[in-house]
Amino acid sequence: MEWIFKPWPWYVGGPMIALILFLLLFFGKSFGMSSNLRTLCTLCGAGRNSDFFKFDWKTQQWNLFVAVGAIIGGWIAMHFLSTETAVLLNEDTVAQLHQLNIKSAGKAYLPEELFGLDSLLKPKIVASLALGGFLVGFGARYAGGCTSGHAISGLSNLQLVSLYAVIGFFIGGLVMNHFLLPIIL
Amino acid sequence: MRQIIFLFIGILFGIVMFKSEAASWFRIYEMFQFNSFHMYGIIGSALAIGVVMTQLIKRYKIKSAFGETIVIPDKAKSFYRYSLGGTIFGLGWGLSGACPGPIFTLLGAGFLPIIVVLVFAVIGTWVYGMLMNKLPH
Numbered sequence: 001m002e003w004i005f006k007p008w009p010w011y012v013g014g015p016m017i018a019l020i021l022f023l024l025l026f027f028g029k030s031f032g033m034s035s036n037l038r039t040l041c042t043l044c045g046a047g048r049n050s051d052f053f054k055f056d057w058k059t060q061q062w063n064l065f066v067a068v069g070a071i072i073g074g075w076i077a078m079h080f081l082s083t084e085t086a087v088l089l090n091e092d093t094v095a096q097l098h099q100l101n102i103k104s105a106g107k108a109y110l111p112e113e114l115f116g117l118d119s120l121l122k123p124k125i126v127a128s129l130a131l132g133g134f135l136v137g138f139g140a141r142y143a144g145g146c147t148s149g150h151a152i153s154g155l156s157n158l159q160l161v162s163l164y165a166v167i168g169f170f171i172g173g174l175v176m177n178h179f180l181l182p183i184i185l
Numbered sequence: 186m187r188q189i190i191f192l193f194i195g196i197l198f199g200i201v202m203f204k205s206e207a208a209s210w211f212r213i214y215e216m217f218q219f220n221s222f223h224m225y226g227i228i229g230s231a232l233a234i235g236v237v238m239t240q241l242i243k244r245y246k247i248k249s250a251f252g253e254t255i256v257i258p259d260k261a262k263s264f265y266r267y268s269l270g271g272t273i274f275g276l277g278w279g280l281s282g283a284c285p286g287p288i289f290t291l292l293g294a295g296f297l298p299i300i301v302v303l304v305f306a307v308i309g310t311w312v313y314g315m316l317m318n319k320l321p322h
Contacts, residue, residue, distance in 0.1 A: 004204075010226025013205025017227065018234035020198045025242060025257065027190055028249040033285040037310040044307070052314035062191045067289045069195015074293030076196065077203035087211045090220040097214070110210050110282075115296045126301055128280060133288075133302035135277025137309025140285060142320065143270025144260065147284040150271070151228055156235030159260045161267045168271020169278060170217075176279030177217035184280070 005083045021152055029062055032149035034140035036060070036067045085109040100185045113185075128184055135172075143168065202290040210282025217279055266322040277309075 008016075021031045038053065039060040046053035078085065089097075089106050097105035104112035119125040140146040143165045145154060151169065154162025202208040207227055216224035241247070242255050249255050278284055281302045283291060288306060291299040313320075 007206055008201075008204040010205070010223050011230060013201060013207060014227040014230030014232075015234055016197075016201040016205070017207075017231035018238065020194060020201065021231070021235050022238055023194050023197075025239075025255055026250055027187075027194070028251055028253060028255065029191070030257070033289070034310075036289075037285060037306050038314070040307050041311045041314060044311075046311050046314060049311070050314035050317070052317055053311075062188055065188045065191035066195035066198065069192045069197075070199035070202065070286060070289035071195075071293035072192075073196040073199020073201075074203050074208070074290035075199075075295070076293075077200045077290075078294035081200065081204060087206050087209045089211055089215055093211070093215045093218060093220045096218070097211075105211060108211075109206075109294075110291070110296055114210065114282075115291075115298045117297060119298045120301070125298075129298055129301040130305040132277045132281025132283075133305030134309035134312075135273050136281060136284065136288075136302070137277075137306030137311075138313045139270050139272070139274025139277055139309070140306075141270070141310045141313040142317075143267050143274055146274060146286075147228075147278075148286055150267075152231055152235055153257075154260060155232055156239040157257050157259070158236065158240075161260050161262060161264075164264060164267035165271035165274075168268045168273075169275040172272040172275020172277070173213075173217045173279035174275075175272075176276045177214065180276070181214075181279065 004081055031153045032145055034146040036063050037137050038141060039064060100182060199290045199293060202287050203294060208287035208290045213282040263322055
């Protein structure tokens with residue numbers, strides 16, 4: 001049981017994600033986390049601004065339960081299922097991140113420089129996180145799904161349009177990673 | 186009561202996202218640098234199993250736990266919305282290092298600045314809803 005407390009290798013993580021996809025299908029639903037963002041808009045009264053948000057949110061209540069579960073799961077994993085949370089990165093990655101002033105690379109789960117509590121007092125970091133979140137929310141709904149909806153569910157169902165979306169995810173991610181992040185950080 | 190099932194599936198999902206490090210900004214950074222197989226292994230193996238599973242469910246018309254045949258609808262055909270929306274999503278993924286699932290997981294793990302990402306992801310979705318009729322789909 002010792003392995004549970006260490007970071008899980010890809011060949012555990014990947015099949016477990018497939019299991020989640022199966023469980024959601026088996027219980028008559030689908031795997032798509034970004035839909036919850038739309039439901040949250042509806043709950044906040046976005047139906048006043050756009051018909052897109054005028055739907056019975058109770059039909060999506062099950063997915064909100066998945067999201068609340070994901071929050072609880074994160075808490076459980078962090079506090080009860082981990083002895084060590086530092087992500088062991090490739091040495092080249094660590095060296096690169098040091099050049100970008102991300103000194104916590106190789107020593108933490110998330111970069112301290114972006115997700116440490118004092119980041120909330122740094123306007124530039126808050127603006128970067130806000131921009132990242134905005135693009136994730138806007139892009140996921142425009143594309144009709146995120147990593148779970150397209151890269152896992154959609155491609156599993158051999159949907160060509162999900163391949164367009166996933167190629168888009170990578171084009172956007174590569175542009176951000178190679179050209180924009182060095183400027184932003 | 187049925188909803189409790191989904192709470193437990195979510196808890197399992199949150200644990201998997203955290204423990205597999207798919208919720209780590211560092212892993213996403215490393216993936217876009219092509220410096221590690223980790224994320225490709227996760228997505229690739231999930232997908233390989235997912236394809237076989239989905240095709241079996243469809244071919245054998247497997248029934249759900251509630252006795253209904255599982256229906257997996259096709260997505261609407263189009264090019265622009267998926268490629269443009271996908272690229273915008275990718276820019277955000279590369280910057281925040283978190284896609285929608287891990288945003289919830291990281292909130293639970295106690296990384297409070299992720300709240301900024303979550304709030305703006307909701308705002309981004311809201312703005313999409315207001316502009317959608319003007320965007321190419």
